[in-house]
């Protein structure tokens with residue numbers, strides 16, 4: 639079975655279960671991009687546009703991400719993009735511990751199918767989730783994105799080794815020239831990891 643089919647099966651399973659936020663959402667926002675990608679991005683949660691279209695990163699944050707990917711010579715066909723939460727929280731409020739606990743097993747199933755060489759967490763929520771080894775109770779004590787962006791970490795979640803490189807969230811940096819430059823630099827590290835060369 640190919641990865642594409644593997645993801646379709648996971649998505650079908652996910653559609654069939656009850657989950658927090660499902661009732662108030664219009665659509666499941668499962669993921670997009672290449673099922674065979676070597677780089678996977680993980681954002682926080684769908685917003686209004688994502689909820690309406692059932693696709694991650696299609697609103698303003700998505701436009702920013704597309705622009706950033708273009709800058710480093712990539713497009714959506716080269717990567718896979720998902721979120722910590724798969725249904726939109728009302729008014730885009732922050733995810734609760736209970737929601738993260740209920741939704742992230744599906745994110746881990748996506749990673750299991752795709753087996754990306756590098757997972758890039760976008761912003762604080764996704765970064766803290768991975769650094770906490772998937773243990774929601776330990777998320778609060780993790781360091782934030784400002785300190786950790788562009789640094790490679792091996793994290794172990796459910797016995798699976800994941801190479802994590804935290805990145806600034808595209809929505810957070812778009813009006814900040816300096817942080818856009820940092821994002822581009824961090825992506826060079828991501829690409830070097832994928833090509834298994836070291837920069838230093």
Ligand code: URA
Pocket residue numbers: 681682683684685688693694695696697699700721809
């Ligand atoms: N922000 C995210 O973190 N994810 C989306 O899908 C859209 C905006």
